[in-house]
Amino acid sequence: MKLLVIGSGGREHALAWKLAQSEQVKRVYAAPGNGGTEAEGKCENLRIPGTIASEEGQEALYAFARQTGIALTLVGPEAPLTAGIVDRFRSGGLAIIGPDKNAARLEGSKVFSKSFMEKYGVRTAQSKSFSDYAQALAYAAEHFKQTDHPLVIKADGLAGGKGVVIAEQYAEAAVTLRSFMQEGSLGNAGKAVVLEAFLSGQEVSVLAAVSVVPGKPGTILPFMAARDHKRRFEGGQGPNTGGMGAIAPVPDFSGAAAEDFRGSILEPSLRGMEQEGMDYRGFIFFGLMVQDTLCSLLEYNVRLGDPETQALVPLMDFDLAKLCDAILTGRLRDFPLQWKAGAVCAPVAVAAGYPGAYQTGYPISLDQEAFSQTGALLFIAGAEKKENRENGENGENKSSLYTAGGRVLGVSAWGTDPEDAWERAYRGMRAISFEGMAFRTDIGPPRP
Numbered sequence: 437m438k439l440l441v442i443g444s445g446g447r448e449h450a451l452a453w454k455l456a457q458s459e460q461v462k463r464v465y466a467a468p469g470n471g472g473t474e475a476e477g478k479c480e481n482l483r484i485p486g487t488i489a490s491e492e493g494q495e496a497l498y499a500f501a502r503q504t505g506i507a508l509t510l511v512g513p514e515a516p517l518t519a520g521i522v523d524r525f526r527s528g529g530l531a532i533i534g535p536d537k538n539a540a541r542l543e544g545s546k547v548f549s550k551s552f553m554e555k556y557g558v559r560t561a562q563s564k565s566f567s568d569y570a571q572a573l574a575y576a577a578e579h580f581k582q583t584d585h586p587l588v589i590k591a592d593g594l595a596g597g598k599g600v601v602i603a604e605q606y607a608e609a610a611v612t613l614r615s616f617m618q619e620g621s622l623g624n625a626g627k628a629v630v631l632e633a634f635l636s637g638q639e640v641s642v643l644a645a646v647s648v649v650p651g652k653p654g655t656i657l658p659f660m661a662a663r664d665h666k667r668r669f670e671g672g673q674g675p676n677t678g679g680m681g682a683i684a685p686v687p688d689f690s691g692a693a694a695e696d697f698r699g700s701i702l703e704p705s706l707r708g709m710e711q712e713g714m715d716y717r718g719f720i721f722f723g724l725m726v727q728d729t730l731c732s733l734l735e736y737n738v739r740l741g742d743p744e745t746q747a748l749v750p751l752m753d754f755d756l757a758k759l760c761d762a763i764l765t766g767r768l769r770d771f772p773l774q775w776k777a778g779a780v781c782a783p784v785a786v787a788a789g790y791p792g793a794y795q796t797g798y799p800i801s802l803d804q805e806a807f808s809q810t811g812a813l814l815f816i817a818g819a820e821k822k823e824n825r826e827n828g829e830n831g832e833n834k835s836s837l838y839t840a841g842g843r844v845l846g847v848s849a850w851g852t853d854p855e856d857a858w859e860r861a862y863r864g865m866r867a868i869s870f871e872g873m874a875f876r877t878d879i880g881p882p883r884p
């Protein structure tokens with residue numbers, strides 16, 4: 437069976453690696469993929485015209501899948517999903533994993549997803565949505581008159597991680613609202629906003645497989661919990677990033693919290709999807725804020741998380757291609773979702789300056805012997821393979837990896853426990869270097 441993975445990050449490398457382990461899988465195409473997917477056994481990169489979210493790109497992906505006899509397509513990022521790639525593939529009879537365009541609004545529109553949560557009683561922060569600037573401003577002013585808690589401002593549409601601002605004071609809220617709603621700093625994504633109460637606690641990511649089709653009882657099968665570390669610097673300081681590293685499982689996500697998640701978030705979400713008549717056969721990501729054992733939903737993402745996926749794949753004791761098949765054929769309820777014992781620590785190495793401006797094009801060096809002693813996996817995010825200028829010792833063409841993005845790579849280390857995983861992950865990191873390489877040293881459970 438031939439598979440297609442859409443996307444180009446560390447998540448897609450991890451997915452391609454895991455899918456390639458399946459005996460049923462002969463070939464995995466990654467579109468556009470990266471320098472890691474290209475080098476993986478059974479895998480090949482596919483260049484397409486346009487982007488994966490453009491009509492031109494999606495037509496090219498569809499045509500490729502049809503001509504090549506792709507049995508199953510898996511979509512990594514949200515943009516192609518909200519653009520309707522699932523509808524395009526299914527209308528042509530091709531199997532694809534993801535929500536259709538309508539269901540993808542759970543991530544694509546914060547206004548829609550908050551009203552969905554409220555309608556179906558999914559526990560979440562109290563909020564109000566606005567498309568009128570003056571009314572939003574007046575609400576913010578009233579908020580800061582009544583309390584000194586921060587106000588969370590969320591742009592309605594996809595904003596590549598720049599759409600959420602936690603305003604500590606009215607002045608900051610006013611500047612943000614003007615920038616989003618009046619000046620169009622996020623384009624159409626900021627024309628409407630959700631103003632939300634600030635919640636404190638610990639963030640947890642629960643990824644899950646979903647099989648919901650209109651007119652039938654659906655299933656959501658949650659994965660082991662994971663935790664991203666979103667701020668750039670140690671101790672949760674500095675600017676927000678795409679994710680500086682993840683761990684799985686989450687030691688402080690207790691049995692009682694997991695039970696609360698099921699009753700207060702998972703079950704009402706499933707009821708909502710069924711009652712809205714959604715077609716959702718893919719993965720969902722519940723972004724939780726957990727206070728003691730009480731879970732609130734910060735957001736849905738209609739896809740797997742990045743870097744959470746890199747932390748989860750080494751623990752998957754099941755065939756991911758078979759899980760995808762169970763999602764599509766309505767057999768998810770009985771799927772044996774088994775997890776390996778132990779823990780994974782998966783820190784991410786980024787370019788100097790990230791998440792601000794950064795340089796690319798630096799060669800990446802890897803001490804293969806030291807790295808392989810850790811047993812860790814190397815998942816490439818923003819790096820590409822290029823021919824070296826000099827040839828190798830015996831005149832052969834040498835190619836190596838060069839940085840090509842902000843988040844460059846991740847090391848996913850399995851260990852018998854979180855400490856062992858942490859130790860292996862950072863030994864793995866120290867076997868890698870590139871100009872300006874930076875990483876957080878505290879990806880793991882709280883350390884003394």
Ligand code: AMP
Binds near residue numbers: 600633639735
């Ligand atoms: P979102 O895209 O909704 O997940 O928001 C991005 C990040 O902003 C989250 O991962 C949280 O760190 C933070 N955040 C979002 N909503 C809230 C909230 N209501 N209270 C506190 N932090 C929040």
Ligand code: GLY
Binds near residue numbers: 664
């Ligand atoms: N790790 C956060 C995300 O995938 O959006």
